[in-house]
Amino acid sequence: MTAELVRSPAPASGSGDRSRIVVAGKGGVGKTTLAALLARTLARRGQTVLAVDADAQMNLAWALGMPPFEATAIVPLSDNADYVEEKTGARPGSGWGMLLRLNPEAEDAVERFSVRAPDNVRLLVMGSLHQAASGCLCPENTLLAGAMAAIALRPGELILMDTQAGIEHFGRALARGFGQALVVTDPSFNGVSVALRTARLAADLGIPMVHLVVNRVRGPIDIERVEDYLNRADAGTRPAFASRHLLPEDERVRAAEPAVDGLLDGTVSPFGAAVADLADSLARIAGRVR
Ligand SMILES: Nc1ncnc2c1ncn2[C@@H]1O[C@H](COP(=O)(O)OP(=O)(O)O)[C@@H](O)[C@H]1O
Ligand SMILES: [Mg+2]
Numbered sequence: 001m002t003a004e005l006v007r008s009p010a011p012a013s014g015s016g017d018r019s020r021i022v023v024a025g026k027g028g029v030g031k032t033t034l035a036a037l038l039a040r041t042l043a044r045r046g047q048t049v050l051a052v053d054a055d056a057q058m059n060l061a062w063a064l065g066m067p068p069f070e071a072t073a074i075v076p077l078s079d080n081a082d083y084v085e086e087k088t089g090a091r092p093g094s095g096w097g098m099l100l101r102l103n104p105e106a107e108d109a110v111e112r113f114s115v116r117a118p119d120n121v122r123l124l125v126m127g128s129l130h131q132a133a134s135g136c137l138c139p140e141n142t143l144l145a146g147a148m149a150a151i152a153l154r155p156g157e158l159i160l161m162d163t164q165a166g167i168e169h170f171g172r173a174l175a176r177g178f179g180q181a182l183v184v185t186d187p188s189f190n191g192v193s194v195a196l197r198t199a200r201l202a203a204d205l206g207i208p209m210v211h212l213v214v215n216r217v218r219g220p221i222d223i224e225r226v227e228d229y230l231n232r233a234d235a236g237t238r239p240a241f242a243s244r245h246l247l248p249e250d251e252r253v254r255a256a257e258p259a260v261d262g263l264l265d266g267t268v269s270p271f272g273a274a275v276a277d278l279a280d281s282l283a284r285i286a287g288r289v290r
Contacts, residue, residue: 016208018179019286020159024167025184026194030215035162036063037260041279043119052161053125060162064117065259076127180209187222192229199239209242216249247274
């Protein structure tokens with residue numbers, strides 16, 4: 001049951017739960033496509049999936065295949081912060097996590113603020129997350145951290161969070177709760193550079209398993225090129241990836257836009273088949289370490 005996603009709070013320190021997976025990497029490398037297809041694939045295999053859209057563009061709903069009229073009607077959680085402030089007189093900054101925990105009416109926040117996407121995937125849209133120049137944790141970010149911390153998962157339940165680019169603006173409190181990071185890149189030098197930086201940061205923030213996903217691979221030359229870029233990174237600072245995955249360039253991805261429905265049958269889509277393998281491996285890790 002999806003409702004089971006919301007229960008007692010997770011440990012305040014965050015446990016690096018392997019069932020919490022964050023997707024990061026340079027813009028345009030395929031994070032949203034991957035997050036949506038993983039969510040749908042895992043849901044079809046019996047997992048209860050909460051997809052979290054932490055990108056201000058808010059395009060995960062479309063990728064998940066929600067009908068346009070439903071996707072455009074979604075009210076992001078950041079807008080609900082104003083509602084909470086109105087009701088309680090308090091800006092739900094650092095107090096939001098507490099509020100979710102202590103206020104019985106707010107306990108079902110995910111259930112109330114999330115929407116149902118195809119294959120019973122639950123979608124929580126965070127809205128705009130800002131970072132002040134000072135690097136402070138702004139209320140919206142704390143809101144996200146609080147909301148994530150308030151969600152506890154049982155076996156067979158997974159959180160998949162799609163991000164704008166990196167994870168630097170999330171802060172320690174949020175990142176610590178995530179047990180796996182998928183760092184996505186295309187076979188470009190810039191993509192790999194951002195991936196390396198992101199992976200280092202993810203490790204520094206305490207995410208125990210960081211996987212490298214190379215998307216849009218057209219052939220052996222792309223693989224060699226990525227190897228070369230990775231090897232150029234200073235050996236001392238090169239992150240240790242828990243695993244590496246290759247996802248092929250696939251004309252069907254674009255043809256399927258904006259949704260991933262056309263890719264769910266791995267027999268017709270090479271990208272879909274590769275993502276299904278990745279889904280299996282993530283589910284295995286989540287199941288094993290729980
Ligand atoms: N394996 C692939 N083959 C072909 N096109 C892809 C592939 N992966 C992603 N794309 C295309 O790349 C573009 C960017 O993908 P998107 O998932 O929005 O990236 P991000 O979320 O990282 O910004 C989209 O047009 C998408 O259809
Ligand atoms: Mg995206």
